[in-house]
Amino acid sequence: MKTIIRVENLKTVLDNIIVHDGVNLSVKEGEIYGLLGPSGCGKTTLLREMVLLQKFAAGSINILGYDMGSIEYTAAQKLRKEWGVLFQAGALFSSLTIAENIALPLIEYTDLSRKMIDEIVEFKINVVGLKSSDALFYPSQISGGMKKKAGLARALAMDPKLLFLDEPTSGLDPISARDFDSLILELRSLFGLTIVMVSHDLQSINDTLDRIAVIDNKKIAYEGSLAEVASAESPFIKTFFRSKFEQ
Amino acid sequence: MNNYLTLSPNQNKLLISFFGKLTLYTIGIHEKQLATFNFSTFKSVVINLEEVSEMDTAAAIFIMNLSNRVSSEGLDVELSCSSEAMLQTLRLIKKQKQKSLHIPHAINRTLIDAIGKKAYSIYKNFSSFLSFLGKLFSTKIFYLKSLKNIRFKEIAFEINESAIKALGIIALTSFLIGVVVAYQSAFQLKIYGANIFIVDMLGISILRELSPLITAIVIAGRSGSAYTAQIGAMKITEELDAMKTMGFDPYIYLYMPRIIALMLAMPILIFVSDIMAVIGGMVVANLDLGITTDLFLKRFNDVVAAKHFFIGIVKGPFFAFLIATIGIYRGMMVKNDTQSIGFNTTKSVVEAIFAVIVCDAIFSIAFTNLGL
Numbered sequence: 001m002k003t004i005i006r007v008e009n010l011k012t013v014l015d016n017i018i019v020h021d022g023v024n025l026s027v028k029e030g031e032i033y034g035l036l037g038p039s040g041c042g043k044t045t046l047l048r049e050m051v052l053l054q055k056f057a058a059g060s061i062n063i064l065g066y067d068m069g070s071i072e073y074t075a076a077q078k079l080r081k082e083w084g085v086l087f088q089a090g091a092l093f094s095s096l097t098i099a100e101n102i103a104l105p106l107i108e109y110t111d112l113s114r115k116m117i118d119e120i121v122e123f124k125i126n127v128v129g130l131k132s133s134d135a136l137f138y139p140s141q142i143s144g145g146m147k148k149k150a151g152l153a154r155a156l157a158m159d160p161k162l163l164f165l166d167e168p169t170s171g172l173d174p175i176s177a178r179d180f181d182s183l184i185l186e187l188r189s190l191f192g193l194t195i196v197m198v199s200h201d202l203q204s205i206n207d208t209l210d211r212i213a214v215i216d217n218k219k220i221a222y223e224g225s226l227a228e229v230a231s232a233e234s235p236f237i238k239t240f241f242r243s244k245f246e247q
Numbered sequence: 248m249n250n251y252l253t254l255s256p257n258q259n260k261l262l263i264s265f266f267g268k269l270t271l272y273t274i275g276i277h278e279k280q281l282a283t284f285n286f287s288t289f290k291s292v293v294i295n296l297e298e299v300s301e302m303d304t305a306a307a308i309f310i311m312n313l314s315n316r317v318s319s320e321g322l323d324v325e326l327s328c329s330s331e332a333m334l335q336t337l338r339l340i341k342k343q344k345q346k347s348l349h350i351p352h353a354i355n356r357t358l359i360d361a362i363g364k365k366a367y368s369i370y371k372n373f374s375s376f377l378s379f380l381g382k383l384f385s386t387k388i389f390y391l392k393s394l395k396n397i398r399f400k401e402i403a404f405e406i407n408e409s410a411i412k413a414l415g416i417i418a419l420t421s422f423l424i425g426v427v428v429a430y431q432s433a434f435q436l437k438i439y440g441a442n443i444f445i446v447d448m449l450g451i452s453i454l455r456e457l458s459p460l461i462t463a464i465v466i467a468g469r470s471g472s473a474y475t476a477q478i479g480a481m482k483i484t485e486e487l488d489a490m491k492t493m494g495f496d497p498y499i500y501l502y503m504p505r506i507i508a509l510m511l512a513m514p515i516l517i518f519v520s521d522i523m524a525v526i527g528g529m530v531v532a533n534l535d536l537g538i539t540t541d542l543f544l545k546r547f548n549d550v551v552a553a554k555h556f557f558i559g560i561v562k563g564p565f566f567a568f569l570i571a572t573i574g575i576y577r578g579m580m581v582k583n584d585t586q587s588i589g590f591n592t593t594k595s596v597v598e599a600i601f602a603v604i605v606c607d608a609i610f611s612i613a614f615t616n617l618g619l
Contacts, residue, residue, distance in 0.1 A: 051492045080494035091485035105493055164492075 001028040004162060004194050005050065010059035012045060019045055021218040023059070032188060032195045032208050037215035038236050043198040044088075044166055046215070050196070051085050051164055052076060064162070081109060083162040084155030088170065090147035092139040098125070098150045099135035105157050124153040127190075129183060145176040149183075156187070163187075165197035169204045181207045202240075252277050256289070263313075264295040271305035278309065286316075291323035296333060307336045379576050383506070386498040401504035402511075409470035409505075410512030414519060417465050421520040424461055425453065425527025433535045442536040446543055449528040450551030454559045458520040460607060462513065463566040467599040471574035474505055475595040478578025479588045506571040513563035521559065554619055562610055569602040 005027035012020040019042040027033045035043045048054040050061055052068060061068040066079055092101050102121045106112060112120070125135055128149040139147060148168060155163060168184065169177035181204050187193055199205055205212070205226070212229065214222040214237055222232035229241055250267035263281075267273070286292065294314060296302070302310075314324045328334055356364075390396050432448055478501065481487050487497050525547075532538040538546075577595035581587045 085492040091489035
């Protein structure tokens, strides 16, 4: 399978603190890839570096053939249309309704007619499990779970190949969280997405992820399938997956 | 209360017995009692907890420390306790103590450290403001490349938000300033019988200095703070990040429209302010000095040159640029906590007004030296 994301010898320094030192990982096409690790180990930082929100000190990140360290403006703009990002709290634009939030990239980047855009928006709203009647609410009027779904719908608006999710199930009740997991699996089989996500939710990790990378102590402590994680030597893995090992 | 301890020496053996509740409310007294006690005359110590009815974790730490202190003096320690719950608490504390490293103490900074840190942060701030300006000008070039790149809709929206809606408050403030200035000077002019000169005075001071400044101050308080709060809140909710990942450069979509809108609207606001302040002065001149409106306007036409009006108007876009950039820059400086919104909003207004006054002083010297 084709490798979509390749991170090599990545080093990150934030406020004189070394966050990553020699991180290597690769994400293949069509898989759901999880970034795990203890709090403060730099999972979200790594994700932000991948989506060009943060600079790194050394090493390289290659996404869909572009090098994130030296990417030019036009190439970056092109790449940004090919991925979708879901932020932890949704990060919906508060001055726009749900429908307008989802329609925004379509209006800005395509020549589609208003009617067509409305139809696309309606489809995306339904595909993430929101009701069409929710479309006219503002972000401040809906619940956290709905915000996440709406954020996901916006991330999917341009039919990206690549989806980045930052703790998609955090702050959701268990039932919504499981719904969200099955939604992610469904979307992958529906659109053939490659998904990279940061997660803390054991159930969600078990249910959705194909491969994982555990960041611990500035490096990758383990990269590979979930089944073989027990072989890794890391105090974090031992405690985090304890319940899994005991089964 | 029955919370106490007894010390019963028996040859070279010491029995410390605790009674009653052993909690964080009672260990303070025990601690003081034992602090000055000299254990060195004994060979072994027995800590008796049999009579303790209740023990919390703080007390467990206290017991742990006590036994460590005694054993560090080379004495044998024996713990007498039959309650399984208490033993468990003690074991938990012991385990945690072995594991946890101590919390490092905050380093005491000397004055030199503080000065260095402050100087560095000022330098950092300044250079980040320069890079912000640089990015802003490169965005301006992007705007100039094609008319299609200009966000007309956003600019119109911002003109409505920060200029049209501010017309009322600016008109009222300016009218009152006109009234106040005219009233104060009328009082002085009457003494010399120089009533008619109120027109010269008002005309020049209002058109040249007062109107631009008053408008700038009101806009700094109204729109500058709003820009900081809006952009700061967008930063906290990750909306700015979301925009960037979708390829919507905030410079193009948020910052430039605001700056351009304010730069376009400011001269118009100053013009409105001019009119209202002069009307205010005219009313006072009429009532207080008996100068009719006709006479006032005729004299105004004769003595107040058009250059004063244009100098006032020209200042507008410069003031607007300062207010908008400082407001936006401060919004971008908002950190990930709600406190910093308040902090940066205050800073943005103060800095914007300060910058406007500095800019006005520079203009004042420049125009006077140019003979305008």
